[in-house]
Amino acid sequence: MSGAKADKSPSHEARGQGAYTKHLQIAFTETFMQSLLALSKAHQEGVHNAIEALRKGLPGVKLHDVGHFKGFHAAGKAVVVVCVQEGPQLVLFHTAPHDEGYNWGKRHKFTLVHDAMVLRTLKCETASDEQPGDFVAPIVPKPLKGLRTKDLGLFGVPERAAAYLLDVPDEECLFELTECFKPALGNALLDLWDEPDALDKVLRDFEDYNAVADKPVDLSTAIANPRNAHLVWSPPQSEQGLLAALQGDFEAWRVFLHPSQRRVVERNTKGAFKLSGGPGTGKTVVAVHRARHLAEHVFADDPRKILLVSFSNALAAELRSLLERLCADKPSLLARFEVQTLSGTAKSLLEKAGISRQLLSNVEDCWKAAMAAETLGLPESFYRSEREHVVIAQGAWNRTQYVQVRRTGRSLRLSDRKQRLAVMAVLEAFEAAMLELHGGDDAALAREATVLLRSGKLASPYAAVICDELQDAGAAQLRMLAALTADADEGKTRPNALFLCGDGHQRLYTSPVSLKQCGIDIVGRSASLKLNYRTTEGIRRHAMGLVEGLEADALEQETGDSLSSYRSLRGGPPPVEHKAASLDEEAEWIASLVSGAEAAPSLLLVLARTKDYLQQLKARLVALGQAPRLLEANESLTAADRLVLCTLHRSKGLEAPRVVIAGAQLIPARYPGKGDDSDRALWGRKETCLLYVGLTRARDWCAVSRVG
Numbered sequence: 173m174s175g176a177k178a179d180k181s182p183s184h185e186a187r188g189q190g191a192y193t194k195h196l197q198i199a200f201t202e203t204f205m206q207s208l209l210a211l212s213k214a215h216q217e218g219v220h221n222a223i224e225a226l227r228k229g230l231p232g233v234k235l236h237d238v239g240h241f242k243g244f245h246a247a248g249k250a251v252v253v254v255c256v257q258e259g260p261q262l263v264l265f266h267t268a269p270h271d272e273g274y275n276w277g278k279r280h281k282f283t284l285v286h287d288a289m290v291l292r293t294l295k296c297e298t299a300s301d302e303q304p305g306d307f308v309a310p311i312v313p314k315p316l317k318g319l320r321t322k323d324l325g326l327f328g329v330p331e332r333a334a335a336y337l338l339d340v341p342d343e344e345c346l347f348e349l350t351e352c353f354k355p356a357l358g359n360a361l362l363d364l365w366d367e368p369d370a371l372d373k374v375l376r377d378f379e380d381y382n383a384v385a386d387k388p389v390d391l392s393t394a395i396a397n398p399r400n401a402h403l404v405w406s407p408p409q410s411e412q413g414l415l416a417a418l419q420g421d422f423e424a425w426r427v428f429l430h431p432s433q434r435r436v437v438e439r440n441t442k443g444a445f446k447l448s449g450g451p452g453t454g455k456t457v458v459a460v461h462r463a464r465h466l467a468e469h470v471f472a473d474d475p476r477k478i479l480l481v482s483f484s485n486a487l488a489a490e491l492r493s494l495l496e497r498l499c500a501d502k503p504s505l506l507a508r509f510e511v512q513t514l515s516g517t518a519k520s521l522l523e524k525a526g527i528s529r530q531l532l533s534n535v536e537d538c539w540k541a542a543m544a545a546e547t548l549g550l551p552e553s554f555y556r557s558e559r560e561h562v563v564i565a566q567g568a569w570n571r572t573q574y575v576q577v578r579r580t581g582r583s584l585r586l587s588d589r590k591q592r593l594a595v596m597a598v599l600e601a602f603e604a605a606m607l608e609l610h611g612g613d614d615a616a617l618a619r620e621a622t623v624l625l626r627s628g629k630l631a632s633p634y635a636a637v638i639c640d641e642l643q644d645a646g647a648a649q650l651r652m653l654a655a656l657t658a659d660a661d662e663g664k665t666r667p668n669a670l671f672l673c674g675d676g677h678q679r680l681y682t683s684p685v686s687l688k689q690c691g692i693d694i695v696g697r698s699a700s701l702k703l704n705y706r707t708t709e710g711i712r713r714h715a716m717g718l719v720e721g722l723e724a725d726a727l728e729q730e731t732g733d734s735l736s737s738y739r740s741l742r743g744g745p746p747p748v749e750h751k752a753a754s755l756d757e758e759a760e761w762i763a764s765l766v767s768g769a770e771a772a773p774s775l776l777l778v779l780a781r782t783k784d785y786l787q788q789l790k791a792r793l794v795a796l797g798q799a800p801r802l803l804e805a806n807e808s809l810t811a812a813d814r815l816v817l818c819t820l821h822r823s824k825g826l827e828a829p830r831v832v833i834a835g836a837q838l839i840p841a842r843y844p845g846k847g848d849d850s851d852r853a854l855w856g857r858k859e860t861c862l863l864y865v866g867l868t869r870a871r872d873w874c875a876v877s878r879v880g
Contacts, residue, residue, distance in 0.1 A: 218247025239277025308710035452706030642674025676725025708744025
């Protein structure tokens with residue numbers, strides 16, 4: 173267990189004396205990216221020029237000590253870039269105006285704990301260096317909690333020593349201790365901290381590590397290690413690639429995999445698999461990596477495509493973009509994938525069977541026509557709710573099924589067969605009205621496609637299906653996915669054929685339904701991601717306070733709470749609470765965040781409950797000399813955006829450095845219907861989740877603004 177402790181700090185003599193200035197390999201950390209974007213455009217350009225000069229070995233840019241790091245000046249010494257150099261490898265950690273940059277270098281320390289890269293914030297020594305009073309640091313008490321002394325005994329740790337390790341209070345102490353151990357044990361302890369449930373896998377890696385002779389790990393090797401992918405990124409090393417990265421094109425970093433995620437990607441499953449996790453844990457990234465893994469290693473000889481689906485066009489476009497980036501090294505792989513919305517998939521399946529159906533986004537006239545068959549004196553809202561919560565949720569589409577189905581949770585009782593048949597007459601009239609228009613809503617199209625697949629009239633055209641944002645897939649659509657991936661003989665999901673990603677706390681559209689109820693068995697085949705790479709701890713904790721008291725969603729009841737042990741990797745402040753007397757005053761404050769004293773050069777994403785409110789806000793911002801862009805349904809954020817307005821519903825799948833939730837007095841919106849009590853409760857839950865989704869779009873800073 174013992175081992176000599178060497179000074180592995182990159183400020184050591186061996187780590188940077190200004191040698192190897194030519195052909196440097198540049199890598200960025202997240203802290204550098206954030207600090208660069210916080211500089212003025214002129215200073216950003218100065219940093220670009222200094223990095224390029226250093227990379228080419230031009231005179232005038234030299235490394236010198238900056239606290240515990242090395243650094244170099246840019247923009248005529250107005251800015252300092254804090255870095256670490258070892259041989260030809262240069263890692264950029266921070267950039268800021270001169271004094272602020274030097275203070276950062278004193279307050280932080282970078283260490284290689286064997287092959288794990290660790291950036292620490294040291295205890296502040298002066299009042300001026302302290303974090304703001306509302307700064308919230310990530311809290312990970314007793315990182316090895318949950319393990320047992322006999323678990324550590326498998327790695328050769330004596331019982332008494334294991335007891336001390338299990339009682340280590342935080343990850344800072346754990347990092348300090350691992351520096352004292354041999355590399356195999358140090359790595360194992362860090363792996364167990366990352367994912368304590370992977371004991372067998374960590375033990376195998378430990379034994380493999382011990383089988384080879386110990387050798388020092390250099391900085392380049394550590395950067396290439398997937399363990400460190402959440403901290404550091406090496407962009408394309410061409411002049412154009414580095415310039416694009418320095419100008420904010422960091423999207424390629426979004427396709428990295430943490431080791432705990434990679435284990436999910438490469439898992440061999442006997443049936444359907446479900447991945448849970450809070451916002452920012454990388455579920456979508458895992459989904460696209462899973463698609464590539466299946467195409468290359470599991471279904472390489474299957475001529476059918478891998479289908480990736482989500483519930484909206486915007487999210488499907490995001491999946492497509494991530495796939496293109498992931499397969500940049502092998503573009504031919506893209507032909508193996510098909511990316512669709514759930515409704516688009518149903519429509520496509522019907523077309524393959526020679527059936528032409530249109531997706532009807534407006535069915536108001538169909539409901540009016542259906543109400544001509546109403547005989548019980550019940551309102552239209554009752555029939556809409558009955559169709560969603562009973563017929564669709566339980567698959568009771570015909571009279572026989574509907575008469576026999578249990579209507580648990582419905583406040584209006586239907587006491588006899590005659591009443592149920594009268595209800596079904598209205599629902600059948602609604603389906604007939606949609607068919608007259610040669611179309612259907614998303615549930616009707618999915619149900620028709622499912623019937624074709626189950627009857628054998630249509631064979632599944634896909635080797636496997638991956639569904640992102642699972643929580644907003646309706647019951648009919650989940651049954652369609654089950655039918656698409658079912659074995660033709662046994663009816664069970666084929667091995668590795670169905671991979672589902674979702675978070676029940678982000679359900680905004682559909683009614684809760686269990687996977688088992690839709691014919692999808694995930695017993696023993698699920699996992700939950702715990703590390704939030706996007707949102708700071710202060711924002712995460714505030715958002716969690718909104719949903720912690722909610723009853724568990726049906727998706728979470730099957731696999732356990734996805735937010736248990738959910739935590740952020742970065743500290744930061746909670747959301748700012750802002751109050752304005754009027755919409756004009758709120759607009760003036762938002763404008764100040766873009767071009768006033770509180771301005772920052774990074775994107776400001778402004779979210780609101782309704783599009784009408786955003787349009788009023790946009791008019792006022794334009795009058796103040798701003799140029800806001802109102803994000804439409806199928807549009808995406810761009811690197812050139814400075815001020816974007818977007819509805820909270822449309823914000824799903826987005827993220828931005830700064831987020832303002834404007835007009836928060838409109839949340840929760842008033843319940844619009846006259847439906848069942850359960851409808852009202854579901855509405856309230858969705859409104860809470862809507863605010864939760866909005867808050868967690870923010871990476872670094874967030875504000876909630878109320879008017880009146």
